[in-house]
Amino acid sequence: MEPRPLAALCVVLALVVAAAAAVPAEELETAEAMSSYIVHVAPGHAPKLPRRGLHTTRAYASFLRAHIPVEMMSSAKPKVLYSYSHAAAGFAARLTSRQAEHLASVSSVLAVVPDTMHERHTTLTPSFLGLSESSGLLQASNGATNVVIGVIDTGIYPIDRASFAADPSLPPPPSKFNGSCVSTPSFNGSAYCNNKLVGAKFFSKGQRFPPDDSPLDTNGHGTHTASTAAGSAVAGAAFFDYARGKAVGVAPGARIAAYKACWEAGCASIDILAAFDEAIADGVDVISVSLGAVGQAPEFYDDLTAVGAFSAVRKGIVVSASAGNAGPGEKTAVNIAPWILTVGASTINRVFPADAVLGNGETFTGTSLYAGKPLGSAKLPLVYGGDVGSNVCEAQKLNATKVAGKIVLCDPGVNGRAEKGEAVKLAGGAGAILASTEAFGEQAISSPHIIAATAVPFAAAKKIKKYISMQKSPVATIIFRGTVVGGSPPSPRMASFSSRGPNIHAPEILKPDVTAPGVDILAAWTGANSPTELESDKRRVKFNIISGTSMSCPHVSGIAALLRQARPKWSPAMIKSALMTTAYNMDNSGSIIGDMSTGKASTPFARGAGHVDPNRAVDPGLVYDADTDDYVTFLCALGYTDEQVAIMTRDATSCSTRNMGAAVGDHNYPAFAATFTINKFAVIKQRRTVRNVGSNARATYSAKVTSPAGTRVTVKPETLRFSETKEMLEYEVTFAQRMFDIVTDKHTFGSIEWSDGGEHKVTSPIAITWPALATQLSEM
């Protein structure tokens, strides 16, 4: 895993927090260790009380006394931490493993799930997205002034941050919003909150050591994501001289409610669920979650983000979440439930090049946000970290005698990027060149280094290593070229770190759904942490530039807010559908959006249905809708038990009495994924229903199919005729293996496009997964 900058930002954001997040909050000192669990209570067994809070918490304390034998309580007394009534039915408590096991066996309990830590996954972007005040979605939505975006993250830093200042041009916040700002010694809710920042709350019971119980963002991630989604316009924003310009959130009129569930050690699932519970009760319209499970995505019933999101979506709240920064490997995407809008990360048309120039004249373009004194054109001695004490450039290990005054080439891994620069600086080095991992291909990650440093792609680092090994006295310098905006390299391109499909739990549901800007994003930053997050870095900045799916997610949350206002009657599924079917798949040079990890075209397992296109999403023509009932049918089709389904629905659903024979592949998703398990001329059929939301009730759409290699895909009927009385129409897709084609790829891709011959093109990607070639050949 790549260390800090990227990941940390994304999942809460994704990478940084990962290491710390793996430590479970267990109390090892007591004879019977206690840890935190979520107890999902069976339908009809949750206490029925008017308001959540203290009463429900007491009721759950009695629930525990009634259900755990006295002798099991004597050594360790359980403690109720949260009660949930909006995002789930049940509570979080500290329990011994014996108590937890016992509770799980009680009939009034559906499941007992151990608390787990999640990890965190940036303004040019509005114009890159095509947003304009005088036309398109921004105008149609009035900037989303009636919309509240709940941001579950590391809190918010509103002090002296114009992105969150009161905006006199905005009307009062929507009256349906019931949230508020709490006040703590470090957070004066009445001073900091206003008609832009309308909510600020914190959830810390899953943390052993919350440093300061307050919604104040001492990390920076939450401040960054919130301002990306809905920050007020700030003229002349920049990170030092980088990316200077007007910084503004995607939905400049939307209000922000911050729910802090992420702390230094990561985000505890019981805190995340409490944040969902509160955000739903407060009446937010969109929830933005730039965080996710560490490692493989949990099953939906074990994934509290999926559980909380299910309850939110059921209330009409759009939940947009980051796909994770664990790419480019397969099946790395998290937050993959069909009711969640899952966002991958891609580049914009702006880079921060910093060239490594060698003594022999060879030049390798890297990337950097170094803002200190430049090195100049005179070349300095160049060494490889592996030859001077530490190939990855760890502090204490680099030999100062051999490093002083030199530029050091550092391998990736072990410590964070900014930390490598710090280590070289500590050892008296003059500069650093950071190599990227091979898996990252063409990508290197920018960091706001405290030493003259640049990050170069793997292949460049390899050549620099070779130069070092061949020369008697290798020398180099680094030329920082500042901010470059334009058509080269092409954009967007998929970030190597962006987590990929297929969907590990429901391969028929293509994930991620879409991609959005997530590389080198400028947005607001906390005053309580340095831009590198290093202790030794004493700089404090109002804006920082960071990367991750944590950054792309709030862009989509902002667009969802604009759509929520422009199209108030649309369900979360319709909003998602509009974003997916209008997304684009070509970069600004006219090629399919590239993938930096391979240097080739990306696939829908990386970019989903494509890059979001807000101005087209407001008028998609047709939409694929889905409601709670459809999601339940989906869960039943997955083979979940009634208890597992009830964790989400909180009612006594019985899978056996509904939609017998429904297939996961028939879930009304705006994308297609099918898996062939055998190679015997197999045929897979999937059904869909589309609704006409175009301005013309009478419309005729025809299908244009691009069949994935090795298949013949047909659509029945091939023409859909909508009228006043026929707003919804069904069709069936057949994926048939071609008789004598041998497919050597693991996956092949295509698309189905419904067109009304005019402005509307409703496009869905198709992803086919093939059995291993050996299996195919033996069966032919």
Ligand SMILES: *[C@@H]1O[C@H](CO)[C@@H](O)[C@H](O)[C@H]1NC(C)=O
């Ligand atoms: C919080 O801010 C309000 C409004 O600016 C001010 O009147 C109040 O004294 C502040 N409270 C504290 C504890 O500083």
Ligand SMILES: *[C@@H]1O[C@H](CO)[C@@H](O)[C@H](O)[C@H]1NC(C)=O
């Ligand atoms: C907000 O509070 C009012 C009064 O308590 C209540 O009627 C309303 O349903 C609440 N709104 C939401 C979205 O919960």
Ligand SMILES: *[C@@H]1O[C@H](CO)[C@@H](O)[C@H](O)[C@H]1NC(C)=O
């Ligand atoms: C550091 O390098 C110098 C010069 O080669 C050498 O004399 C010294 O022993 C090295 N120090 C360590 C701790 O390896």
